[in-house]
Amino acid sequence: xxxxxxxxxxxxxxxxxxxxxxxxxxxxxxxIALSYVFYGAWDWRFCLLLGGSTLANYYFGLAVDxxxxxxxxxxxxLAVAFNLGLLGVFKYxxxxxxxxxxxxxxxxxxxxxxxVLPVGISFFTFESIAYATDIYRGKLxxxxxxxxxxxxxxxxxxxxxxxxxxxxxxxxxxxxxxxLTQLDVRWGMREILKGLLKKVVFADNFAPIADxxxxxxxxxxxxxxxxxxxxAFAFQIYFDFSGYTDIARGCSRLLGYRFPPNFxxxxxxxxxxxxxxxxHISLSSWLKDYLYIPLGGSRVxxxxxxxxxxxxxxxxxxxHGASWNFLIWGxxxxxxxxxxxxxxxxxxxxxxxxxxxSKLLRPLWGLTTFVFVTVGWVFFRAKNFTAACNTFxxxxxxxxDFKFFYTQWGLWLIPFLxxxxxxxxxxxxxxxxLVERASWPIAAASGVLVILLLxxxxxxxxxxxxxxxxx
Numbered sequence: 001x002x003x004x005x006x007x008x009x010x011x012x013x014x015x016x017x018x019x020x021x022x023x024x025x026x027x028x029x030x031x032i033a034l035s036y037v038f039y040g041a042w043d044w045r046f047c048l049l050l051g052g053s054t055l056a057n058y059y060f061g062l063a064v065d066x067x068x069x070x071x072x073x074x075x076x077x078l079a080v081a082f083n084l085g086l087l088g089v090f091k092y093x094x095x096x097x098x099x100x101x102x103x104x105x106x107x108x109x110x111x112x113x114x115x116v117l118p119v120g121i122s123f124f125t126f127e128s129i130a131y132a133t134d135i136y137r138g139k140l141x142x143x144x145x146x147x148x149x150x151x152x153x154x155x156x157x158x159x160x161x162x163x164x165x166x167x168x169x170x171x172x173x174x175x176x177x178x179x180l181t182q183l184d185v186r187w188g189m190r191e192i193l194k195g196l197l198k199k200v201v202f203a204d205n206f207a208p209i210a211d212x213x214x215x216x217x218x219x220x221x222x223x224x225x226x227x228x229x230x231x232a233f234a235f236q237i238y239f240d241f242s243g244y245t246d247i248a249r250g251c252s253r254l255l256g257y258r259f260p261p262n263f264x265x266x267x268x269x270x271x272x273x274x275x276x277x278x279x280h281i282s283l284s285s286w287l288k289d290y291l292y293i294p295l296g297g298s299r300v301x302x303x304x305x306x307x308x309x310x311x312x313x314x315x316x317x318x319x320h321g322a323s324w325n326f327l328i329w330g331x332x333x334x335x336x337x338x339x340x341x342x343x344x345x346x347x348x349x350x351x352x353x354x355x356x357x358s359k360l361l362r363p364l365w366g367l368t369t370f371v372f373v374t375v376g377w378v379f380f381r382a383k384n385f386t387a388a389c390n391t392f393x394x395x396x397x398x399x400x401d402f403k404f405f406y407t408q409w410g411l412w413l414i415p416f417l418x419x420x421x422x423x424x425x426x427x428x429x430x431x432x433x434l435v436e437r438a439s440w441p442i443a444a445a446s447g448v449l450v451i452l453l454l455x456x457x458x459x460x461x462x463x464x465x466x467x468x469x470x471x
Contacts, residue, residue, distance in 0.1 A: 001041040002465060003247045004200050011038065016254060024177045028147050031255070035156040039120075046118045049086075054153045056082055057128040058146060064135045065142035072136060079132040083125040090121055095322030119469055120160035122319055124153050126286055131167045133290055140167055148174045155257070157248040161241075161468040163262040163282035170257070178256045186435045186443060188253035193450040195246030199466070200458040202414055203240035206232040207464050209411070214381050214391075226394035231411055233381045234374040238267060240467045241280070265422055267373070270365040272336040275373060287316050306341060310334035320380070325388060329379035336372060 001008045015034050019027050040047045060079035067075055094112055101108040131152075134140040143149045152170050178184075213229025242263040249259045266278035276284045295308045310331060317330015347353045355361075375395075382388035425431060434443055 001038055002463075002469075003244060004196060012251060019255060020180075025147065027177065028151050028174070032147065032150050032154055035151075035154040035159060038156040039154065039159060042119050043116060045116075049090075049118050049121070050124065050154060053083075053086060053124065053128065054150050057131060057153070058143070058149045060128075060132050061135055061142040061149070062144075064132055076132055076136045080129055083129050087121060087125050090115060091117055092318075092322045099324075123162050123164055124159065126164050126283075126319075127153065127167070130164075130286065130290060134167050140171070143171060155252070157252040157255070157257075158259060161244055161248075161466060162280075163245060163248070163259055164286050165259065165282070166286075169260060173257050180254070180256060183435065184253055184256075188250040189447065190431065190435055191246045191250030191253065193250075193447055195243040195248075195250060196454055197450055198239040198243030198246065200454055203236045203243060204458065204464050205410060206236035206239070206414075209408070210236050210381065214383065214387070223394050223397060226391050228408065228411060230374060230378055230381075230391065230395065234377050235411075235415055237377065237380075237467050238263075244466045244468065267370055268366055268419075268422060269369050270362050271369055272333070272340050272372065275369055276333070276337070283316065283319075287312050291315065302345075306338045309337045309341070313337060324385060325379045325382060328385070328388075329376055332376050332379060336376075 001011060011034075015031070019031060022030055036047050036050070039050055057079065060075065060082070063075045064072055064079065094115075097108050097111045101111070131140070135142055143152075148171065151174065152165070152167065155165075155170075158165050209232035210229050213225050214233065245259075245262040249261075252259050260282065262281050264278040264281065266275050269275035269278055292308060292312045295311065296304060297308075298305060300308070311334070313334030314327055314330045317333070318327045320326045320329075344353070347356050356365075375392075378388050378391045382391060434446055438446075
């Protein structure tokens with residue numbers, strides 16, 4: 001049930017209207033039931049996994065909260081092992097078996113499990129790990145209500161592709177049901193329409209260009225197909241994933257819950273560290289709080305910090321999928337972060353930090369960061385390592401053809417107009433004005449304009465799934 005389908009919006013309309021007629025506790029129970037219907041639309045067996053994971057992590061939380069000392073730590077270790085075990089079986093088992101078999105030249109045969117990867121498993125397992133860890137650290141008491149905990153895990157706007165919701169952000173919202181205000185309605189509708197515009201008009205029109213290259217023409221001579229394919233995917237994945245997040249946040253707001261932002265214009269970042277503060281923020285902060293800091297954070301020696309960055313980013317890469325390409329993509333970003341740390345350290349030693357941070361040089365650093373990030377997407381999208389190498393070879397040897405980009409104007413016009421919009425609305429003043437102060441006729445006219453754009457420029461009958469649904 002995709003967010004850009006008529007089926008989902010009929011489902012959401014039912015959820016919105018029925019919840020408005022229910023009181024607090026019945027509303028939570030009904031919302032859990034709707035979330036399981038939503039999840040079961042992919043495969044009803046996924047609901048069994050989700051329910052089992054919810055029950056197990058509920059009792060793990062109670063056990064961690066009830067114990068002290070080494071017993072508390074052992075139960076936390078069991079909770080983490082349980083959730084990583086789910087990921088290991090459903091997401092990584094076949095990958096490791098086939099890799100082991102290829103390494104030793106044997107046929108995997110009966111060792112392969114015929115299982116389907118449950119959508120969203122990477123997200124709800126990470127949220128459950130955060131829950132047990134926060135209890136262990138004393139930041140949170142175990143939730144006594146099974147209903148509240150089940151809603152935290154299964155709440156459908158974030159279930160299949162995030163954001164990765166923190167227990168400390170979500171559970172306080174369950175104490176008192178928020179009354180829907182005019183501001184909530186305006187904000188929610190704005191985010192939904194903005195997200196649909198990003199997905200249906202932008203991402204879905206970039207997707208065929210990226211697919212036509214990465215699904216078959218990576219051995220074609222010349223650099224133009226490679227440049228077009230790589231740029232198309234860079235814009236597709238941003239508009240696709242940030243569009244999903246906008247819709248998820250808008251839907252949750254209309255249902256009475258608030259999600260934190262997950263994207264803050266990452267392609268305008270002046271350096272790679274800033275990029276990871278703006279891209280998939282919920283995952284980046286999760287990796288920092290539950291992996292980087294336990295490894296020592298900034299409290300260890302400088303060489304150890306650099307090593308930890310590579311480890312964390314490598315694991316963050318493999319989180320995205322069971323493929324060597326994802327691991328390489330994560331390690332690539334780890335190396336970029338290490339290089340950035342060394343660069344800043346060298347500038348500090350030469351007392352050139354102020355020169356480097358000059359506003360005049362910011363566009364140059366931003367363009368450089370965008371190029372490095374875009375090159376890294378090759379590993380993320382290519383079918384395998386050989387295909388990625390073919391793409392890099394084409395990028396390195398190919399020539400630039402302005403005629404091609406003149407005919408394929410969407411490749412540069414959409415990003416250019418997006419950049420212009422970001423410059424005009426640098427602090428989101430226009431968007432906030434539409435939500436907070438614009439009259440209803442103006443707000444409604446803006447919504448109608450977006451709907452007309454959706455109707456005019458959306459890709460017809462493409463049924464392109466959201467990229468992050470497979471993670």
